[in-house]
Amino acid sequence: MASDHAARSIRSQIPMRTIPASCDVAVIGGGPAGSSAAALLARAGFEVVLLERARHPRPTVGESLIPHFWKYTDLTGATPLIEAEGFVAKAGGITVWEGEIRRISFADFGFRRPALHVERDVFDHLLLRHASDCGARVFEEVSVTAVEPAAQSPRLHYQDRCGGETVRGELRCRYLIDASGASALLARHFKVRHLARSRHQFxxxxxxxxxxxxxxxxxxxxxxxxxxxxxxxxxxxSYEDGWIWHIPLRRVTSVGLVVYRNRALAMSGTERQTYFLDTCARVPYLRELLAPARFVEGSLSGRPDFSYYVDTVARENCYLIGDAGGFVDPIFSHGVLNAFYSASLAALAIGESLRDPARRDRHAQLCARRIRQFYSFSRALALGDVGANGVDLESVKGFMRSVPRRELELMLAASLLTRRTRHFRTLVAAAGLAAHIESRIEALAQLRL
Ligand SMILES: Cc1cc2nc3c(=O)[nH]c(=O)nc-3n(C[C@H](O)[C@H](O)[C@H](O)COP(=O)(O)OP(=O)(O)OC[C@H]3O[C@@H](n4cnc5c(N)ncnc54)[C@H](O)[C@@H]3O)c2cc1C
Structure with missing residues (x-):
């Protein structure tokens, strides 16, 4: 009761607000994808309204960022905020995969700016505030409950919970961006979201x-x-039921198990916590790292419905970006990068379409192709889905032709840290990198810990 009362009195201090009835671009979701797209479009002078279900900072997972993410925060202007926050700078990755120990160092690939371990609640909050500072109108505690895509003017229905009571409303826009993450509102509406059929389901x-x-x-x-x-x-x-991450943050360390779906589904909530703690106490190397550590009670979270893909990520005036357009096992930390990448493409395509509506469908097509290419590349590397689950080799090659060389080399070489799929050689040959990349692979020399 006391905390309800406190929450109400905090809310009563939030000034009354009016969500506009229409705008140029409506964005659903204030994760990295939505905030970045909103920042870019607002900076370009368009009227942007972003509706976010939660109040930030809100907890979320996905703390390991690979070093080329900076070019997207340079684009949105968020870099100084992230630098000032002082997140943990990391040097690379070390894996123990089926008994073999390997290391990758980002500096070996020519990256001078650090990769980061970020508390995602803090990181995402910075990005959302930045979108607002760029001129996007950001409304938290607003859930989009239904979408009505339409050729001229898509419409959103929402429930605004800010201020204690629930107010329903509608928002019309010229362009709609779905950045609702795993909620994937538009993909479900269009019925284009498919759970991947794969031996890798977690x-x-x-x-x-x-x-x-x-x-x-x-x-x-x-x-x-x-x-x-x-x-x-x-x-x-790796371990017998899947794989494990260990990510040191400033005050705590994030440890996650990515467990084969069939194994995990059989467990109740309490059994999952017991299994989690037992695994942490039992698996070599992890066990030693956690020996002096204390589990933060109540911190166990989970995520089902792991791997999915979407047939169409942009059409006419609707764009699906970040996790709303697909999700791949996070083993190579491509998630936030993809959120930034697809946000930048969607913002470019929508900006051009608002300036020249006659070319709207062409921009949507080009954008859809580029976004699909990244999802395909990630799926091919992480899950080996070439020829399945919406991934074809041409699409993967398209991505590899367009991405800067050192980024491609890093992502390909990182995939060698694990023996998840056998596609490394195929993809390297398809990218024409076979000779060049050998020297990089030497950097992955086996280690003794
Ligand atoms: C277990 C796990 C580990 C991961 N590890 C990594 C990692 O180490 N590195 C990495 O780069 N990526 C990782 N990822 C992936 C990464 O977290 C996501 O790819 C990334 O958060 C996607 O950003 P987004 O903006 O698309 O979605 P999100 O960050 O999920 O944001 C979506 C937002 O939409 C809001 N929303 C949802 N529904 C509605 C609605 N109806 N109305 C209004 N708002 C709504 C949500 O509240 C949320 O704030 C991991 C993912 C998982 C599941």
């Missing part, structure tokens, strides 16, 4: 530990209080 559950040791760039274990002095890596290892 559920994930994750939790947080205090005072964990971490793995440094040299492959050695360090106590948590050395995090400011020694650059960490993301530590990943």
């Amino acid at each position: 559920l994930s559950f994750w939790g947080y530990f205090q005072d964990s040791r971490f793995v440094g760039a040299d492959g050695r274990g360090y106590p948590g209080d050395r995090l400011g002095a020694v650059r960490p890596v993301t530590f990943v290892r």
